[in-house]
Amino acid sequence: DVKVTQSSRYLVKRTGEKVFLECVQDMDHENMFWYRQDPGLGLRLIYFSYDVKMKEKGDIPEGYSVSREKKERFSLILESASTNQTSMYLCASSRASPGAPYGYTFGSGTRLTVV
Amino acid sequence: GQSLEQPSEVTAVEGAIVQINCTYQTSGFYGLSWYQQHDGGAPTFLSYNALDGLEETGRFSSFLSRSDSYGYLLLQELQMKDSASYFCAVNFLDDYKLSFGAGTTVTVRA
Helix, strand or coil: CCCEEECCCEEEECCCCCEEEEEEECCCCCEEEEEEEECCCEEEEEEEECCCCCCEECCCCCCEEEEEEECCEEEEEECCCCHHHCEEEEEEEECCCCCCCCCCEECCCEEEEEC | CCCEECCCEEEEECCCCEEEEEEECCCCCCEEEEEEECCCCCCEEEEEECCCEEEEECCEEEEEECCCCEEEEEECCCCHHHCEEEEEEEECCCCCCCEECCCEEEEEEC
16 A cells, blocks of 8 residues: 655654654655645645755745655754644655646644644 | 635535535646545545546546636535545646645534
């Protein structure tokens, strides 16, 4: 069964800590994405990557960075965690192929609480 | 991001039919898709419309009308397990990222 795995289901971190969220996919997908999900706001794109060592900013990149050293792994980094980064973080991957249908495979999410 | 509007909540009884509309303020997108997310779970892909018209997958159907700037997800023969959040999303040609609506919470009552 194809899978996107996020390393932690729940995390509690202190304000100012550097936080790493890891995501691994086993589908040989080219594309990987990080979203945060907040009530009433849906899913908002933080960063994405279409290839190894490639990264692009999404809609809300401030306070975050990413790393993609290997095709299967995409890491989200909170350089200095703040309470407004308390959220559910979702990783997703997709294949880079033309035409329909097109869809993501999501991980189960990491619920991060910054205290 | 793109502006996609969905109702925030819908409640219906088992066996009923529910239509979740998704209206958008953007044009030129390549496709409209729908995702289901149960409480505490990962969003899962339901359907994708690249062309106008109806796509049917079992009890769920999705429709797109570019001329009317809207699409909808139709849930038929509702079951308790259909209680979940449903998101519409768009992607653009040669662009693999999705922009999501805020989601619709569907509650199915006995």
